[in-house]
Amino acid sequence: MEATASAKYLRGSAQKARLVVDMIRGKDVNKALAVLRFANKRAALGIEKCMRSAIANANEAAEKANVTIDPDDLWVKAAYVDRGPTKNRRRVRPAPQGRAYREQRHFCHVTILLSNDERAAAKEAKGKKSVAVKPAKLAESKSRKRGGAVAAPRAKRATPRAEARTSAEAQPEKKAKRTAKPQAAEPKASEE
Numbered sequence: 001m002e003a004t005a006s007a008k009y010l011r012g013s014a015q016k017a018r019l020v021v022d023m024i025r026g027k028d029v030n031k032a033l034a035v036l037r038f039a040n041k042r043a044a045l046g047i048e049k050c051m052r053s054a055i056a057n058a059n060e061a062a063e064k065a066n067v068t069i070d071p072d073d074l075w076v077k078a079a080y081v082d083r084g085p086t087k088n089r090r091r092v093r094p095a096p097q098g099r100a101y102r103e104q105r106h107f108c109h110v111t112i113l114l115s116n117d118e119r120a121a122a123k124e125a126k127g128k129k130s131v132a133v134k135p136a137k138l139a140e141s142k143s144r145k146r147g148g149a150v151a152a153p154r155a156k157r158a159t160p161r162a163e164a165r166t167s168a169e170a171q172p173e174k175k176a177k178r179t180a181k182p183q184a185a186e187p188k189a190s191e192e
Contacts, residue, residue, distance in 0.1 A: 001069060002077065003058035006111040007050035010043065014083040014108040017043040021079045021110065029055060029074040029114065047110055051076075054112045069116060078113040 010017065020043045024032035029051070036048040055071055062069035084107030093101045 001058065001062060001065070001067065002113060002115045002117075003054055003061050003074075004111060004113045005050050005054035005057050006109060007046055007053070008109045009084055009107045010046040010110060011105075012043050012046075012108060013106040014081045016041070017047065017081040017108045017110060020044050020047050021081050024051070024076055025079045026119075027076055028072075029076070030072060032076050043108075047112075050110050050112050054114045058114055058116070073116045074114045075116075075119065076112060077115040077117075078111075080111055082109040082111070084108050 020036070020039055020041050023035050023039065024047075027035070033048065033051060036044045036051060055074065058069060058074055059071065086104040086106055089105040089107070091103045091105060093103050095101045
């Protein structure tokens, strides 16, 4: 059985509320409530109220269906945060040199889905051995070639010793060229 609850127009941005919701997704209800109670975030209070509302909705739906449900068996199947409006919550902050910065204060909408069904990941883990799956994935990822700049061959760097050798070899050639120029100029002058 599944039950949902949503809390609309909570103060605070959706980005900050998502940090809290990410901590409780996929956990048991009791663990999630403990996390929300001791989370050091302002959004945690509104999300905790939404969680308690979802638990109450699950109990109510079970009573209507004439089914018994244990709240301890519930877990957070899905939880997400949507962005709310900022209309009529625009404020102005004073800024230097007589200017003003416009500030938007945000709302967000939180939705939580609880379920007492057995988790799909737990079923797969019982049916298959997870040890056999991991090496195949590792072998597959190692055999894949990476594209882009990563796959391009790199130019070999010359070591400092090799650079010193090449510069030492180049110096005698330069000296020979310098001495060769005046010798070539002398015969021309003698011929005239």
